Amino acid sequence: MRIPAIPGFDPEAFQKYFKNTGWLMFGKVLSLIVGIFIAKFLGPHDFGDLSVATAFAAIIAAVGTLGLDSFVIREVLDEPAKRDEILGTAFWMRLAVSLVLVPASVLIYIFSRSIAEQQGTDLTLIITFCASALLFKSFNIIDSYFQSQVRSKFVVQVQNVCLILSSIIKITFVLLKLPLVYFAFALVIDGLMLAIGLVIIYHRDKLHIRNWTFKTHRAKSLLSKSWPLILSAVMVTLYMQIDILMLKHFAGSTEAGIYSSAARISESWYFIPVAIVTSVFPAIIHARKTDPPRYQKRLQNLYDLLIIISVPVALVVSVGADTFIHLVYGDQFQGAGIMLSIHIWSGIFVFLGSASGQYLLAEGYTMISFYRTAVGAIINILLNLWLIPLYGGLGASIATLIAYFSATFFILVFARTRHQGLKMLKSLFLISLIQKIPRR
Template sequence: MKLPTIKGFDEAAFNKYLKNTGWLMFGKMLSLIVGLIVARYLGPSSFGDLNFGLAIVTILAAVGALGLDTFIIREIIQEPAKRDEILGTSLWLRIITYASLIPIAVGIYWVSHQLSESPGKPLTLMVGLLALAYFFKSFNVIDAYFQSQVQSKYVVHIQNICLIISAVLKITVVSLGLPLIYIVLTFVFDGLILALGLILVYQKRGFNIFKWTYNKARAKSLLKQSSPLILSAVMVSIYMKIDVIMLKSVGSKAVGIYSAAANLSEAWYFIPVAIVTSVFPALVNARKTDYDRYIKRLGNLYDLLTFICLPVAIIISFTANLIIHILYSNRYEGAGAMLSIHIWSGIFVFLGSASSQYLIAEGYTKISFYRTAAGAIVNILLNLWLIPKYAGIGASIATLVACFVSTFYLLLIPKTRQQGIMMLKSLFLVTAFQKIFKR
């Protein structure tokens, strides 16, 4: 059966999107391999501590991004002459926010550590350093610019160079048998060199970051537009990472075993992001010129993402124990069952990524917030119930249900119900069979 494509896109352009995805795949595969090496080296307890710190910082860092990426892309497409103002304003907004989140992250961890009934060893320095690593993500506004020009390949090349340097550094730390804090320092270095790399590629393309300007009116406009997405991003981070934080009550080892499964399950989430990000400018343009074609392209996008993720979920469900044994030997016993459940969350993440672009294009940012809030609430409530009984298995079930609720929340809203139905048809291969029988 022929793999569905997003009909209506220029074939050469779509090949370019696939090529960019290939480069992203190389980078993600390298990160996955290095992550496996680090996980085997640290063992469940230390690996659990690392992922616990990352979970705290990731949730807070969702605020630092300010939900600006998509709006930067849209603003630059609509007002290309205002590029320096848009990028400069966005950069300063992020720098201020990320800088303020460093002491906040440390403070939240310190308070929770003091109140914990079984605190374990303090991780204050680790949390502070991980928050510092996220500060350098302020310069990801440059990535947003290249996305707006459908030139992500420049950023992907820089990311891969930085990943190779980072991989060498992490493997060196493991080879020397250095403690966890040195692994954490490599995360800080990763953030720094990527920021420098983005600046370098921007300058080499004939632009000048020093010409960027800050405009107060532009800042207010961007924040007003993106404020619902800030809350949405926080909610997404909560329902993707709160399970790790809540599992800490069971112990660092439980966090480590669950993280080993979850990290494998989430390793391919870059695929929908890469595809959806690449086609978003074309979707926006189609909406302006031919609304029916725009809706048809969304349906084809849902079909494509389903055809990518459904076979993977089925195969991994039946081979999860073998995969965990091969990758981790016997150090992460129990992670296989968690992986076989958690992998199905990817289907809803894939479809949710595509429908999020629809919500943004239509200006339904409040709905975007409500659906992620629903997912976060469901995840927290299920974790409170399931983690004490089933530990990591319970957390996996909670994540799966939360992702389903968040994605198909659109069915509850009359003006977005049609999109929810389109996703259901893609999920159950209805549109695929319709295309087959039409032939």
């Protein structure tokens, strides 16, 4: 893969990152293909119910992580001799919270479902299975340990082995024409397989989870540091998932399924900005310390690069959305094309948001980062309340686009970050790119 020469962009770093994360990208592509296969089999209604259940479980899971992952990495690096205490305390905290959240999430669904839902498809068992997968996510603490040792490749290998096995199981369920509940149960199997795989590689490192210990003082210390991240995680998940839940409530399962089919394709390339930003940001941070003007120039170049990639893709997909949906899903998901043609433009602001998010972290503006996520979530909910009853999934697509735009450019509100918002606007309207064209 040859990358064009772009000012401020390091092709070698980019290619190295892609080489190191090739399996990760393979996993994302495989997940998309299997997801499309399942959607075509289930049809809009059942796929909508499955999407609602997984969205509901994702919001619960955002609380269950307790925001501990990044702090566990830092704690293990700071106190390697206390590894078993740190990992053990974090594990038991997450497991205890998950044991409370699983039944709580089922009860929340039972008491919040509408009369129509009570008379129609009962999602209680589906929700139970999707939420139960949260129990196994407690073992993701092992992933944090390997990240602290800069050995994440072992975790990625386990994840992809599990993904391949999971894909085989789900495709088998499709071939056997099993009902929806089996695909929800498959999520429990996914969690169990990954937990077993993580334990295996941890023991292969001549370490044992039986040595993990729980310390109250450590638990208090971790919680005191991580609670803002819990709020941020919940806001991010609400931001990403609330539209599906609201579609189910206002427009029904079929509309939620049609929208989910479009959103799945639209969001399938969101790993690209993460890859780019991860590859180039170390050089940008270095410039911040040594050459501030160059730092600002490299940030502008990064925004330009993300626009160069995202706008043409959004334009092509938007124009050919109906044809694309027909080729991928057939005739079952009528109406998904117009949703995709609007939703795909949200990717532009996801790209810019990935870069500006790293800028906020580098500058220590963590609360501004939280505020803009919260603003995006609130705008998304309010617009969904207005637009979904009127336009269904199309309204949800419009709400998502406006919310992503608002959150991305929320930094214009603050004097400290306004210049970055202006840089992104210059890239969005191609002003900075035009200024780079050589004049004769």
